[in-house]
Amino acid sequence: MLGLSLISILLSESRTLDPAQNLSLTVTAPVQTGLHDLADPVDDFLQGVFNRGDLKRENQALREELERLQGQVAAGEDAERRLAELEEALNFTQSRSEDTFVAADVIAPDPSPLKHAIAIDRGSRDGLDEGMVVLSRSGSLVGTVFRVYDDFAWLRLITDTNSAVSALVLPGDAKEAAARGVVAGDLNGRLSLEMLPSGAKVTEGDLVTTSGLGGNYPSSLLLGTVTSIEERPQAVFTKATLEPAADLGALDTVLVMTSFLPVRLAGP
Amino acid sequence: MKYLVAVTGIFLAIAFAGGLSPYVRVLGVAPDAMLIFVACWAALRGEREAMLLVPAAGLLKDLATTDPVGTSILALSPIVFLLMLRELRPAESDFVPALLIVSAASLAYGLITMAVLAAAGDGVPFVPSLLRVVLPSMLVNPLFASVVYPLLKRLNPAPRRQHFGVGSAVQL
Numbered sequence: 437m438l439g440l441s442l443i444s445i446l447l448s449e450s451r452t453l454d455p456a457q458n459l460s461l462t463v464t465a466p467v468q469t470g471l472h473d474l475a476d477p478v479d480d481f482l483q484g485v486f487n488r489g490d491l492k493r494e495n496q497a498l499r500e501e502l503e504r505l506q507g508q509v510a511a512g513e514d515a516e517r518r519l520a521e522l523e524e525a526l527n528f529t530q531s532r533s534e535d536t537f538v539a540a541d542v543i544a545p546d547p548s549p550l551k552h553a554i555a556i557d558r559g560s561r562d563g564l565d566e567g568m569v570v571l572s573r574s575g576s577l578v579g580t581v582f583r584v585y586d587d588f589a590w591l592r593l594i595t596d597t598n599s600a601v602s603a604l605v606l607p608g609d610a611k612e613a614a615a616r617g618v619v620a621g622d623l624n625g626r627l628s629l630e631m632l633p634s635g636a637k638v639t640e641g642d643l644v645t646t647s648g649l650g651g652n653y654p655s656s657l658l659l660g661t662v663t664s665i666e667e668r669p670q671a672v673f674t675k676a677t678l679e680p681a682a683d684l685g686a687l688d689t690v691l692v693m694t695s696f697l698p699v700r701l702a703g704p
Numbered sequence: 705m706k707y708l709v710a711v712t713g714i715f716l717a718i719a720f721a722g723g724l725s726p727y728v729r730v731l732g733v734a735p736d737a738m739l740i741f742v743a744c745w746a747a748l749r750g751e752r753e754a755m756l757l758v759p760a761a762g763l764l765k766d767l768a769t770t771d772p773v774g775t776s777i778l779a780l781s782p783i784v785f786l787l788m789l790r791e792l793r794p795a796e797s798d799f800v801p802a803l804l805i806v807s808a809a810s811l812a813y814g815l816i817t818m819a820v821l822a823a824a825g826d827g828v829p830f831v832p833s834l835l836r837v838v839l840p841s842m843l844v845n846p847l848f849a850s851v852v853y854p855l856l857k858r859l860n861p862a863p864r865r866q867h868f869g870v871g872s873a874v875q876l
Contacts, residue, residue: 437781440759444766444774449824453773460767467719546770547721549733549837550817550828553770583770590770597829623829623836624732 458585461555465543465588537571537691538562543588552596552625553579556690559587567698569653571691576658576681577601577646578690580698589692593684594659595621602649603629603659605642605676612637616647619659619678625685627660627678634674638665644678651699709860710745710753714761717741718768731840735848736810738765739780743809743845744853746783747790747802748860754784775820782812799853806849807842814838 447453540556558564568581570591579593592599597620605615615636617629629644642662648655660678667674717737728734742761746754762777786805790798814837818828 437755437759437777437784441762441774441778441781444763444777445772445820445824446774448766448773453767457767457773460764464715464718464768467715544768547734547736548769548771548817549841550821550833551770551826598827623832 454585458559458587461544461585461588465555465557534695535693536695538564538694540589540690540692542687542690546590550597550623552593552599552621552684553582553590554593554687556589556591556692557587558692559589560584561586563694564589564692565697567652569657569693569696569698571657571693572682572687573689573691574682575691576660577653578682578684578687580652581692591690593621594619594680595625595627595684597621597623601653601659602647603644604647604655605629605632605636605638605644605662607637607642608639616649617644617676619644627680629662629676629678630673632674632676634667634671636674638662638674638676640664653698654693654696706749706753706860707756710757711760713741713745714738714757714764717761718765721765730844730847733837733840733844735844736813736841737848738776739809739813740806740845740849740852741856742780743783743786743806744802744849744856745860746787747798747805747853748856751784751787754787758783771817772820772824775817776813778820779813779816780809782816783809786812799850802853803846803849807846810841810845811838814841 444453538558540558540562542554543557544555546553546555564581564584566581566584570578570580572578577594579591579596579599581589582592583590594601599619599621601619603617603619605617607614615632615638617632617636619627619629621627629638632638640662644659644662646653646655646657646659658681660680662676663679665674665676717740720737721734738761742754742757745757758780759777762775762780763773765771765776766773783805786808789804789808790801792801814834818830818833818838821828822830
């Protein structure tokens with residue numbers, strides 16, 4: 437048994453067993469998706485039964501949030517016009533219209549409690565490669581492709597303990613400089629913002645985006661919002677906790693950015 | 705027939721782990737359906753069947769996850785050795801040893817998986833993983849095994865043992 441497992445591990449690491457893993461996902465994924473689809477409404481129902489009071493309060497809060505956002509949209513339209521003028525003036529074209537994406541359905545999560553990974557129904561035949569960046573439908577960062585088969589791929593979510601993304605904290609006051617840090621995942625599926633300089637001005641509610649440093653992620657992709665800050669006296673760095681912008685536990689469709697290649701794939 | 709039941713059980717355990725485990729969390733961890741099934745089956749049916757079931761289950765599990773194939777075969781293999789607990793018969797019932805096997809197998813599974821992942825370059829934070837995942841699973845898996853084991857026993861009773869000795873009838 438020991439010999440079998442060691443040989444299997446060696447074959448797996450040399451990617452010899454990829455076709456078998458591709459076949460295995462082909463067989464198990466529909467059943468897992470079916471069970472997930474069955475469990476979802478049951479879970480929603482039970483959540484509703486046990487959290488009726490919370491739902492009422494949440495509904496009220498959402499109405500207020502909607503009202504506030506509508507106000508912001510009105511103000512935003514004005515700001516957008518102003519921004520367009522500034523962009524034109526600076527000859528600055530920042531757009532992702534030239535980027536190409538491959539839409540993929542999430543078919544299964546990795547059941548290992550030590551990892552945060554999901555399988556999608558697109559693979560190397562669709563142009564996917566390891567290291568490609570994956571976004572949610574609304575454009576916030578979800579993770580990266582880390583293993584590709586012919587028809588499927590595994591994504592490492594940003595909440596995985598092996599994920600580290602160079603990030604920028606956008607301050608509420610535009611006059612202040614944006615602080616740089618590293619967003620890392622933990623075993624509980626939370627995001628923490630680490631390596632922030634201790635003097636950095638970070639407040640709850642600040643938006644955090646990718647900085648683009650290191651070349652593994654494009655810049656300006658939304659990661660999440662600062663929910664708490666942990667400041668320790670005499671510590672060199674400050675730590676903050678983030679709420680991911682994408683609902684990583686309920687992803688059904690994701691977008692793989694095929695036009696952006698990380699430094700490793702882009703080559704010299 | 706029994707192997708058909710075993711393979712069906714393995715397949716269902718894999719599907720459960722991927723499809724339903726996010727909804728079933730106790731102490732912050734989901735039960736490991738595969739480990740519970742294999743450990744309960746082994747406790748019920750003995751070493752010979754465990755020697756066949758462990759590699760089959762481990763292989764099928766790894767093919768459907770991101771772990772290197774072979775990790776789960778290695779991590780589940782202590783179950784075969786843990787069956788000695790059953791032979792020691794620390795309690796009159798076979799139920800308690802089965803739960804002890806599941807609990808000890810959970811610890812061994814977690815430690816071996818972390819070691820293999822570390823060796824494969826997939827860094828796993830050792831202490832947090834031990835405290836937040838492995839140790840809670842030593843309680844959560846036996847909790848679910850306490851439901852699975854009686855069910856399996858009803859569906860698939862243990863093979864009869866042969867008793868020889870003065871005053872005892874030979875049972876075949």
